[in-house]
Amino acid sequence: MASALTWFFWLLSENPQVTTIIREEINKNLPRTGYDQENLDKLVYLHATLYETMRLYPPAPFQRKTSIKPDMLPSGHKVDANSTVIFFLYAMGRMRAIWGGRRMGVYSETGELRHEPSYKFFSFNAGPRTCLGKHTAMIHLMIIVVEILQNYDIEVVKGHKIEPLPGFILHMKHGLKVTFKKR
Structure with missing residues (x-):
């Protein structure tokens, strides 16, 4: 959660128009207090933006799988029994061969979440x-974002260097230094 939120708020700082759209969606669909699942389900753009963040900056940037028996990958590559396959989700989230040229890969032109197979959007793993x-x-992420955006403006400290720190979890190498201003 911390990794996803860190990258999310940095991306918002880089795209203030997205912050405006999310705040408008929150104001339109949520009461100031006491919202429930039904209201959160109306925050489609926020949901898509969180997914987009995890597509570009997956909290677990790579995964490893070991085959029990011979198999064939969707690409047509053969995998022998007891082979280990490592795939780099960070790179996959940026591949045109997977996502095309879409900027918001999981948000449709009609303003709805686009269903993507779990084997394509792998931030939460896939299959069994x-x-x-x-x-x-996702509920926790949305609630945290709603509470912060309703109450604060967030600004990344000028000159703060942003770069990934690859590891088991994709953290920011220098953290995310921000200032909060009460709204």
């Missing part, structure tokens, strides 16, 4: 290994 907490994680 899909994260059981995916729905809960």
